[in-house]
Amino acid sequence: MKIIDVESEPIHKNPHGVDARRIYNRDHGQAIHIELNTGQSLNKHITPVDVFFYVLEGTATVEIGDEIQEVEQDHLVESPAKIPHRVMNISNSKVRFLVVKMPRPAEPTKIL
Template identity: 55%
Template structure:
């Protein structure tokens, strides 16, 4: 059995400047724990694989393509491959999200 706490997981550098910890990384899938502080936002980008976001804490905004919606704890958001997307935290609290990429990304992310 392997158990990983995000507090002890490897921090992952990213072009968005937000806190990301790598929780799971195999040849089949990747799972990251992402924290957006108030005012943080990801740059719009697209991934070559499907991604889903699961909100662990707080409230944030998800943009996928031309759609934008406010999301809260316990919501799962699907983001299809090659569609530009980003997350924003315009609230006063922490926005924590589990990010899962399936299958594992092997090509680079494209900034829009």
């Protein structure tokens, strides 16, 4: 059994400049733990594979294509491949969420 302590994982350098920790990285999928402080957001980007966001803490504002919606703790949002998307924290408290990509992308994410 392998157990990952998220807080012990290094922050992965990323184009969004946020606290992102890769906690699972296999050919069939990838999971990244992201923490956004108030006012932080992911840059709008396109991933080459399907993604879902699972909110662990707080209320995130998620933009996928032309849709924008607030998403609370314990909610999951699907984001299809090749559709522009981003997650923002416009609340007064931190937001923590998982990003799960399936399968693990063979191409890089495209920042818009």
